[in-house]
Amino acid sequence: MNSKNLNKKEEISFLKLKKTNAQYFIQIIKDQFKDDSIIDQKYKIEHKNNDILFPLVDNKEVIDKLVNAIENHIQFKLVSKEGIYNPNFKYKTLEDALKGKVPPNFLSLIPKSYDIIGNIAILEFEKPDQITNNKFNEVKNLVAEAVIEVNKNVQSVFEKKSEIKGSYRLRDLVYLSGENNLETQHKENNCIFQLDIRKTFFSPRLVYERRRISESDISKNEIIVDMFAGVGPFSIQIAKLNPVEIHAFDLNPAAYGFLKRNISLNKLKGTIFPYNFNIKELISPSNQVGRKLANNVDRIIMNLPENSFDFLDIACFLMKKSGGMLHFYNFLEKPDPIDKIIEDLNRKLIELNWIIGEVIDSKIVKSYSPKADLIVLDLYIKYSNS
Numbered sequence: 001m002n003s004k005n006l007n008k009k010e011e012i013s014f015l016k017l018k019k020t021n022a023q024y025f026i027q028i029i030k031d032q033f034k035d036d037s038i039i040d041q042k043y044k045i046e047h048k049n050n051d052i053l054f055p056l057v058d059n060k061e062v063i064d065k066l067v068n069a070i071e072n073h074i075q076f077k078l079v080s081k082e083g084i085y086n087p088n089f090k091y092k093t094l095e096d097a098l099k100g101k102v103p104p105n106f107l108s109l110i111p112k113s114y115d116i117i118g119n120i121a122i123l124e125f126e127k128p129d130q131i132t133n134n135k136f137n138e139v140k141n142l143v144a145e146a147v148i149e150v151n152k153n154v155q156s157v158f159e160k161k162s163e164i165k166g167s168y169r170l171r172d173l174v175y176l177s178g179e180n181n182l183e184t185q186h187k188e189n190n191c192i193f194q195l196d197i198r199k200t201f202f203s204p205r206l207v208y209e210r211r212r213i214s215e216s217d218i219s220k221n222e223i224i225v226d227m228f229a230g231v232g233p234f235s236i237q238i239a240k241l242n243p244v245e246i247h248a249f250d251l252n253p254a255a256y257g258f259l260k261r262n263i264s265l266n267k268l269k270g271t272i273f274p275y276n277f278n279i280k281e282l283i284s285p286s287n288q289v290g291r292k293l294a295n296n297v298d299r300i301i302m303n304l305p306e307n308s309f310d311f312l313d314i315a316c317f318l319m320k321k322s323g324g325m326l327h328f329y330n331f332l333e334k335p336d337p338i339d340k341i342i343e344d345l346n347r348k349l350i351e352l353n354w355i356i357g358e359v360i361d362s363k364i365v366k367s368y369s370p371k372a373d374l375i376v377l378d379l380y381i382k383y384s385n386s
Contacts, residue, residue: 012043012083013063014053017076022052025074032069036062037100043083055083059100090152097146106131106139114147115204118184119155120197121147122173144177155179158197164306168252169201169230188233189214191240192265195231199254202231206303209365209376213301213327214238216378221245222298225318227279227311231258232272234301239270246272247293249279283317293318299325305374306331309348316352316381323357323382329365331372338362338375345377355384 017025029038036059039045043055056063056078063078070076091097094110102110108128115122123144127136144157156179162172173182186193186204189211195202214237218224222244226235229248239246250256256276263272275289282290297318302308308330315326330341346356361378368374 010083011080012040012058013056014046014079014081014083015056015066015076016051016053016079017074019047019050019052021074021076025054025070025076028070028073029066033062033066035104036065038062038066040083042086042089044086046084053079057100062100091146091150094143094146094150097149098142101142101146102139106135109136109139110143116151116154117195117197117202117204118186119153120181120184121151121154121157122160122197123147123157123176124160141176148178156181156184158182164201168255169304170198173198189237189240191233191236191262193231193233193236193258193262194265195258196254200231200252200258201255202233205366206233210234210237214241218242218244218299223247223293223296224299224301225249225293225297226301226303227314228302228304229259229274230255232262232274234303235259235272236262236266236268239268239272240266242270244270246270247275247289247297248272249275249277251276251278279311279314282314290317295319295321297324299327301327303327303329305329305368309344312345312348313352316349316354316383319354319381321383321385323380325360326377326379326381328377328379330375330377331368332364332375333372334370338364338377341375342377345379349381350384353384354381356380357382 037057040055040057045055046053095107098110109125111123111125114124125140140159147157148154157177158173159176160171161174164171182198183194183196186195188204188207210233213234218238220243224238224244224246226246226248229235229250232248235246235248238244248259250259253276256274259274263274281287282293284290294317297320300315300319302311302315304311308328319326328345332338332341342359342362349355356379358380359377360380363376365374365376
């Protein structure tokens with residue numbers, strides 16, 4: 001039963017026996033059913049006169065094993081009735097929630113981690129060759145229901161069906177369980193973000209990175225460009241804490257719409273100017289925003305790791321020639337050292353008549369895939385003739 005619908009009445013099976021036999025029954029469970037859940041912890045154990053009623057898990061195979069184990073030792077009766085939900089119940093892990101529901105040989109299908117954005121969970125599965133599509137779908141649905149049971153704030157579960165792709169950085173998603181709702185409100189570092197998980201890109205796994213940047217040594221009245229702003233997680237968190245001027249760009253009209261909405265939702269010390277066009281257009285002589293920002297920016301955030309090198313010319317066009325801070329994100333193939341990215345970046349900057357004045361920081365943000373890490377470089381760059 002979905003723990004988000006606990007007000008609904010539902011008949012479940014109970015094992016009824018004398019209170020004097022209760023301790024012996026519990027000992028049998030401990031000794032003979034170490035790998036199986038028997039008592040359904042979602043419901044209260046009930047007492048009636050001299051009897052005690054144990055709520056049983058909804059698993060016929062396990063209950064049949066139980067009956068065979070105790071029928072010659074304890075007098076009991078199986079009864080069906082409405083259970084009294086235990087308001088304090090909460091599964092601690094997906095493995096606990098799925099115990100007795102998913103066969104042991106399928107436990108490897110349970111994701112080790114998953115993303116939660118607002119009240120939506122996004123899961124990723126790897127299908128083994130030996131499992132049929134029908135059985136695989138059945139296990140996925142059970143896992144999705146368990147995610148809702150384990151996480152009290154999750155109301156919807158979707159499956160990730162593709163990597164990030166396209167100029168809008170979107171992925172294919174398939175509904176699994178709960179409410180079929182793609183829009184949510186996500187809270188992060190005291191900021192609020194509304195978004196649609198299918199129409200916009202957002203990674204909750206950058207929460208600490210965004211806090212790191214927003215709490216870094218940012219000067220009052222800095223002019224900052226967020227080149228690939230999405231729904232605004234970097235820009236808004238920086239402006240929340242700092243009296244700065246931020247110009248936030250995104251090509252995706254849906255992301256731009258949520259960016260504007262999120263700016264108004266949050267109380268900010270700084271000012272954010274949102275734009276919805278290809279940032280390459282800034283370099284055009286007819287682009288008014290580009291003319292205003294050209295060589296006038298103190299800090300640039302380039303969070304487009306799959307293509308960040310392709311936009312270095314725009315970063316150099318915007319940055320003050322005397323120098324400024326560049327937060328550069330990129331994917332690094334394992335086990336290459338970060339120095340390789342620094343060397344490649346420096347070579348590209350030299351081609352543009354810019355140089356790295358100082359590497360302030362360089363680190364792995366997170367593992368992106370079995371073959372690559374997401375890295376960040378905090379660099380002070382300047383025009384080579386300045």
